[in-house]
Amino acid sequence: MENKVKVSAPLVFVTGKGGVGKSLWAAGLATQLARSGKKVLLVEFGETSFYGFFYGKSFGMDPVAIENNLHLSIWSGATCLRDYIGHLVKIDRLADLFFENKVMKALIRGAPALKELAILGKATSGVRNYGPELDFDHVIFDSYATGHFLALLRAPVGMYEAIKFGPMGDQSKAIVKTMSDPRLTEYHVVSLLEELPVSETIELCDALKSEFNDNIKVVVNKSLRALPTIETSSNVFESSIQRNLSRQNHAWEHLLKHYEPAVEVPYYFESEPQKLVDHMAQHSGDAIHGGPS
Amino acid sequence: MKDLFQNTEVIVCTGSGGVGKTTLSASLGVLAAREGKKVLVLTIDPAKRLATALGITSSNTVVRVPGQDFKGELFAGRIDSVEIFSQFIRNSAPSSDVVEKILGNRLYEQLSTTLSGSQEFTSLVKLYEEKNSGNYDLVILDTPPTQHAIDFLHSPEKIYALFQSSITKWFINNAEVGKSVWSRLIHKGTQTVLSVFHKVTGSDFMDELSNFFFSLKDLQDNITQTCKGTQELLKESTTRFVLVTSFDRAKIQEATSFYSELVGGGYQLHTTLINRAFPAWYLKPRPDHFSSEALEKSYEEQMKYYSARSQVFDQYQKDFSDRLNVVMLPEVEDELAGLEGLVTVANLIESPTSSQS
Ligand SMILES: Nc1ncnc2c1ncn2[C@@H]1O[C@H](COP(=O)(O)OP(=O)(O)O)[C@@H](O)[C@H]1O
Ligand SMILES: Nc1ncnc2c1ncn2[C@@H]1O[C@H](COP(=O)(O)OP(=O)(O)O)[C@@H](O)[C@H]1O
Numbered sequence: 350m351e352n353k354v355k356v357s358a359p360l361v362f363v364t365g366k367g368g369v370g371k372s373l374w375a376a377g378l379a380t381q382l383a384r385s386g387k388k389v390l391l392v393e394f395g396e397t398s399f400y401g402f403f404y405g406k407s408f409g410m411d412p413v414a415i416e417n418n419l420h421l422s423i424w425s426g427a428t429c430l431r432d433y434i435g436h437l438v439k440i441d442r443l444a445d446l447f448f449e450n451k452v453m454k455a456l457i458r459g460a461p462a463l464k465e466l467a468i469l470g471k472a473t474s475g476v477r478n479y480g481p482e483l484d485f486d487h488v489i490f491d492s493y494a495t496g497h498f499l500a501l502l503r504a505p506v507g508m509y510e511a512i513k514f515g516p517m518g519d520q521s522k523a524i525v526k527t528m529s530d531p532r533l534t535e536y537h538v539v540s541l542l543e544e545l546p547v548s549e550t551i552e553l554c555d556a557l558k559s560e561f562n563d564n565i566k567v568v569v570n571k572s573l574r575a576l577p578t579i580e581t582s583s584n585v586f587e588s589s590i591q592r593n594l595s596r597q598n599h600a601w602e603h604l605l606k607h608y609e610p611a612v613e614v615p616y617y618f619e620s621e622p623q624k625l626v627d628h629m630a631q632h633s634g635d636a637i638h639g640g641p642s
Numbered sequence: 643m644k645d646l647f648q649n650t651e652v653i654v655c656t657g658s659g660g661v662g663k664t665t666l667s668a669s670l671g672v673l674a675a676r677e678g679k680k681v682l683v684l685t686i687d688p689a690k691r692l693a694t695a696l697g698i699t700s701s702n703t704v705v706r707v708p709g710q711d712f713k714g715e716l717f718a719g720r721i722d723s724v725e726i727f728s729q730f731i732r733n734s735a736p737s738s739d740v741v742e743k744i745l746g747n748r749l750y751e752q753l754s755t756t757l758s759g760s761q762e763f764t765s766l767v768k769l770y771e772e773k774n775s776g777n778y779d780l781v782i783l784d785t786p787p788t789q790h791a792i793d794f795l796h797s798p799e800k801i802y803a804l805f806q807s808s809i810t811k812w813f814i815n816n817a818e819v820g821k822s823v824w825s826r827l828i829h830k831g832t833q834t835v836l837s838v839f840h841k842v843t844g845s846d847f848m849d850e851l852s853n854f855f856f857s858l859k860d861l862q863d864n865i866t867q868t869c870k871g872t873q874e875l876l877k878e879s880t881t882r883f884v885l886v887t888s889f890d891r892a893k894i895q896e897a898t899s900f901y902s903e904l905v906g907g908g909y910q911l912h913t914t915l916i917n918r919a920f921p922a923w924y925l926k927p928r929p930d931h932f933s934s935e936a937l938e939k940s941y942e943e944q945m946k947y948y949s950a951r952s953q954v955f956d957q958y959q960k961d962f963s964d965r966l967n968v969v970m971l972p973e974v975e976d977e978l979a980g981l982e983g984l985v986t987v988a989n990l991i992e993s994p995t996s997s998q999s
């Protein structure tokens with residue numbers, strides 16, 4: 350198939366149903382962009398790290414180099430807020446006082462939308478020229494699964510509706526503007542060729558398109574469609590493969606009616622983390638540069 | 643596996659999103675009903691096909707699963723977080739004025755959707771309510787998709803911390819006084835904190851937040867009680883956790899640390915279900931004829947891959963078998979449709995290596 354993954358925006362949010370391969374796609378894409386000479390930051394959202402295990406290193410908020418041009422960091426709501434407040438108040442002691450306050454602690458842990466705004470505020474700060482600088486050509490976000498992801502994106506929208514004025518309103522508005530600009534932000538929706546992930550993908554793309562922007566790339570992962578088709582077989586392995594194939598083809602047709610996938614990644618029967626990332630990088634590279642798929 | 647239901651009144655199925663939690667919760671329900679229990683399965687966002695199989699309609703009401711013929715009885719319900727949240731407020735507020743004030747607050751909608759832990763909180767509220775109804779021998783709770791299995795356990799704590807009266811009072815008092823241009827009445831440290839908060843969020847936000855806390859103060863007792871009640875329920879000796887996980891090294895690693903956190907926290911993890919661990923053909927003898935060289939090559943490649951994975955599993959099994967039940971479930975080949983689909987999975991949970999049809 351013709352490949353259409355061209356990463357045009359500086360900010361790339363990778364999302365999709367749980368377990369579909371978001372983290373691996375994000376890592377492969379980031380690696381590929383870095384190897385082609387771009388300065389790339391791969392960001393994982395959350396408190397515990399998948400990549401930490403994957404790369405056998407521990408990561409935090411400060412970017413750590415994993416290879417030439419490629420840095421990795423983990424952002425949580427709390428660390429993003431800390432970063433932002435540190436930037437605003439400039440005096441460390443004041444920021445410390447703020448974060449040690451029992452009430453603020455509880456608020457930060459649980460208050461509506463604060464963490465979401467802090468994360469998106471930091472994510473968009475580079476292109477908005479606001480807040481601590483993020484000096485990279487591309488930032489790839491291995492973000493949350495579908496439901497959480499939409500809640501994350503909708504937080505500043507809702508906040509702006511509730512509070513129009515003051516820093517909260519201003520920041521929310523600026524964040525939404527960035528997330529809605531196809532030149533600044535693109536969305537990669539990873540999907541498997543199974544009924545549920547495909548319908549979730551279609552719904553998610555519809556929502557992103559109508560609420561944010563349409564710079565969306567659908568990444569089909571773990572495809573078996575390159576395997577040969579055969580009519581019938583009494584071989585248990587072959588009949589299982591055929592059943593899977595017909596299910597995958599069916600899901601593919603369904604997806605195609607709504608969105609044309611930008612790239613189709615095969616199932617790699619490989620469990621070595623770095624090899625998997627390399628396969629992914631290679632594949633997204635071919636896709637980006639229009640090479641063989 | 644059988645002893646999972648012995649002296650058990652609540653089963654909580656945890657695990658990260660997309661691993662098959664909802665399907666396996668319902669299948670555990672089938673198993674329990676087959677053993678003669680009157681069981682309720684509370685699902686979260688069931689896929690359409692699964693909802694149909696269970697006879698669940700769009701509302702929050704519990705239904706008796708249609709077309710069943712078990713020794714016991716199977717009921718199912720769906721947790722609608724937003725609705726339960728507003729219901730909770732209606733039931734806890736002292737008057738309808740208060741209800742209106744809360745539901746009309748500009749931050750309310752944000753609260754019921756993005757307050758971290760709100761979905762977990764509402765599912766626990768529902769669990770608590772159904773368990774205490776005394777209508778069932780067993781209630782099985784499917785949990786919201788979290789990034790990590792452990793997130794679920796921390797949710798009542800988070801909500802509890804946020805609504806503790808000391809916090810709310812601090813906020814209401816100080817924000818009120820604070821309005822009079824950072825009055826000197828406030829403690830110096832507090833003043834600093836408030837001014838930083840003001841700088842970040844602005845007075846509109848602070849006003850709205852303090853209004854919000856003010857209108858919620860009548861609910862505090864109820865929120866506190868519910869949080870405490872659910873936390874206790876999760877630690878009761880008749881409550882058991884089941885961890886559903888997919889099969890890769892990172893997830894197994896996560897399962898290991900989840901196990902330690904559960905045990906450390908005084909909860910009981912009974913079983914780990916590793917779902918879709920291998921295809922059904924993996925356990926069958928090698929076919930002696932292949933249609934093409936490409937397919938034979940693919941067979942070898944996949945065989946190698948799955949056996950490498952099962953070594954990881956063997957290690958996990960070895961580390962935990964004395965303390966924990968670990969069950970590895972194969973990929974089901976046929977479409978998992980209707981109650982029959984759930985029965986198929988239930989059979990596999992009972993004996994994972996048995997043939998599928
Ligand atoms: N194309 C692929 N081929 C083989 N394994 C894959 C592929 N994509 C993802 N995986 C594996 O599948 C599992 C889930 O992928 P992951 O990236 O962690 O998903 P997510 O981040 O969406 O939860 C991981 O073990 C990953 O290594
Ligand atoms: N062992 C299995 N074999 C094949 N398909 C499965 C198995 N377990 C779950 N599924 C399928 O996987 C999909 C996701 O399952 P679901 O229970 O909705 O996951 P979750 O609740 O964790 O998101 C459903 O289509 C379900 O039928």
Ligand SMILES: [Mg+2]
Binds near residue numbers: 372
């Ligand atoms: Mg991931």
Ligand SMILES: [Mg+2]
Binds near residue numbers: 663
């Ligand atoms: Mg589910």
